[in-house]
Amino acid sequence: MNNKGGSKIIAMYWFVILMIVAGGIFVMVSSFYNHPYDIREIEGEIMINNIANCLSYEGKLNSELFDEEGFSQEFSENFLENCHLNFEVEESLNEEVQYYFEIDFYKSENLEISTFNIFKGNLNLVAGYEIQEEKEYEREVKGVEDSFFSLDEKGEELYLIKILTIIKKTEKNVK
Numbered sequence: 001m002n003n004k005g006g007s008k009i010i011a012m013y014w015f016v017i018l019m020i021v022a023g024g025i026f027v028m029v030s031s032f033y034n035h036p037y038d039i040r041e042i043e044g045e046i047m048i049n050n051i052a053n054c055l056s057y058e059g060k061l062n063s064e065l066f067d068e069e070g071f072s073q074e075f076s077e078n079f080l081e082n083c084h085l086n087f088e089v090e091e092s093l094n095e096e097v098q099y100y101f102e103i104d105f106y107k108s109e110n111l112e113i114s115t116f117n118i119f120k121g122n123l124n125l126v127a128g129y130e131i132q133e134e135k136e137y138e139r140e141v142k143g144v145e146d147s148f149f150s151l152d153e154k155g156e157e158l159y160l161i162k163i164l165t166i167i168k169k170t171e172k173n174v175k
Helices: 002-034 040-055 073-077 125-130
Strands: 099-107 116-121 142-151 158-167
Touching: 040 099, 040 142, 040 158, 099 125, 125 158
Parallel strands: none
Antiparallel strands: 099 116, 099 158, 142 158
């Protein structure tokens, strides 16, 4: 009789321990899979790389960037098509563009005044990027900046090219 009572108590403890372990595993798995990965920064870096590859190859600027008068307005106006960029987002809850990029070209003689710039996308995202340092706006947009040097098509003049990309996509990346 004494042996049966002891095994019932041990079985009850094993059941309690099993429930605690199973509950812990459930809590860990649900907390891991409940939060999506925020890949906007990586997506911004990929966009910068694609833009840089379109603008410059082997250290020289794309010849289509220039025309007889200097920088080509036609290339700038058709930049998304020329560089094979697509700002359409599947499953977007609203119809607004979720991306913005800005490219500034500076001649090596004066790195403070932009010679030429190209920007496309949702201009409203710039304001969100500028105030993202504040805590309540921290998740609204993600911005990535990068710069590189490149020679013009003739190899005569050096340009500093600064690229800023801003991505919203909060429906998929932020909860």
